[in-house]
Amino acid sequence: MGMFNFAPDIGIDLGTASILVYVKGKGIVLEEPSVVAIDKNTNTVLAVGEEARRMLGRTPGNIVAIRPLKDGVISDYDVTEKMLKYFISKVLGKTGLLSIFKPQIMVCVPSGVTEVEKRAVIDATMEAGARKVFLIEEPIAAAIGSGLDISKPNGNMVVDIGGGTADIAVISLGGVVVSTSIKIAGDKFDEAIVKYMRKKHNLLIGERTAEDIKMNIGTAFPRKDDVAMDVRGRNLVSGLPENVAVSARETLEALEENVNQIADAVHMVLEKTPPELSADISDQGIIMTGGGSLLWGLDQLISKRTGINVSIAENAISCVAMGTGEALNSLHLLKKTGGNSRKK
Incomplete structure (x- = not known):
């Protein structure tokens, strides 16, 4: 069947916060948060990606929204595999290709990962339906x-x-x-903002709110003109919802150390x-x-x-995902970086 392998080559930027998938000749076809919502009672996947992200911090007891990658590496193997399976089949479904054809997949990993962590990524991707898996380091991609x-x-x-x-x-x-x-990186920026709001304003905010603050007014270097935004959260003293105005100058203080x-x-x-x-x-x-x-x-x-x-x-x-996909064309160049790969 090697002659007629029509499955496209796929590049995956397997990020802690989001997953981007690049398909040769099509560009970036998918960009979704790396979040999976699972029903604990039945251990089934309820939602993946954007849909699951909307559930973060808002789920009843039996549903948990999990981010299976932490600090750039797989922290929950089974969930990562399910998530990859979901995204890969979604992409192949979009390109209208039957599952008889298995794609070659290049996955991007942070430059500091250990052999064990690499192996986990390769295995999860193989299980999710790859014919052959290659790894590339993030900065190169x-x-x-x-x-x-x-x-x-x-x-x-x-x-x-x-x-x-x-x-x-x-x-x-x-x-x-x-x-x-x-x-x-981004997650630590969010955490720093959550901590700061708690210490400075006695306000408890969730991850998503912290991310909004970061994206709207987050600052790493003094600005000429200060900007501000209203933030909603729960007051730790009264226990009630409250709105607080937060300025960019405060985020500079919150993010300074990071x-x-x-x-x-x-x-x-x-x-x-x-x-x-x-x-x-x-x-x-x-x-x-x-x-x-x-x-x-x-x-x-x-x-x-x-x-x-x-x-x-x-x-x-999208650069890392694009580079990951394009690297499949230049495998000969990456040979010397140890090009970890595995065939089925």
């Missing part, structure tokens, strides 16, 4: 997706900030020269970079990708800290 030609012998620095991890890497000749992966840790990590990777490549990076600048890179002023903070020009990729959120 981000670099390819943002349009960098990574096969050349010059240094590029990519800072990819997702939901669970921030991956910082210097890439040359198709491989990672120096990198670090820290578990400080964003500085990211800037420190960038600085540390630069310190370990071979001098020839450092020169390339200061000429070409640092490129930022991932949803977390859209936090207002984070690019300015890193630029101020390093003295290097920082730019945000135009398709910041």
Whole structure:
């Protein structure tokens, strides 16, 4: 049957916060939160993705909304497998292909994952219906997706900030020269905002509200004009619902520690970079990708800290998925990165 394998090649950005699926020739066909709602009594999946996200923090006792990936790695294997199965069949259904054809799938993982974690991703993807699975590291996928030609012998620095991890890497000749992966990213920004609101305003807010604050007025570098928004939550003293006005300047305070840790990590990777490549990076600048890179002023903070020009990729959120899919065309380049793969 090898002759007639019509299943398209698929690239999956298996993120802590969201999952994006890229299909060769079609582009990004799916972008949904990595959340699964499960009925505990029957252990069945009730909803996946956007539908399940709407249930976060709003479910009766027997329904739990689970995020099966934590800090960029699989924390709940069975649920991850079910989620992948759901998304893969949804994508194949959209392309009108029968399940007799199994796709080759390239999955993206954070640069710091262990062999055991890699194995878990490969196994879950195989179980979900792949014919062959390849893994690619996040910064490499981000670099390819943002349009960098990574096969050349010059240094590029990519800072990819997702939901669970921030991956910082210097890439040359198709491989990672120096990198670090820290578990400080979008989710930690949300947590910091929740903590701050609690401490400063005695207000208890949920994850989703924190994310709204981050996306609307979240700040990593002082703004000229302060902006504010109304936030709803529960007052911890009275126990009643309350509205509080929150300003961007407050989010700067809330996020300060986290964003500085990211800037420190960038600085540390630069310190370990071979001098020839450092020169390339200061000429070409640092490129930022991932949803977390859209936090207002984070690019300015890193630029101020390093003295290097920082730019945000135009398709910041989808770059990793696009690069993951496109990498299937250049498997020969990635061979030297150990291209973990497995056939059925």
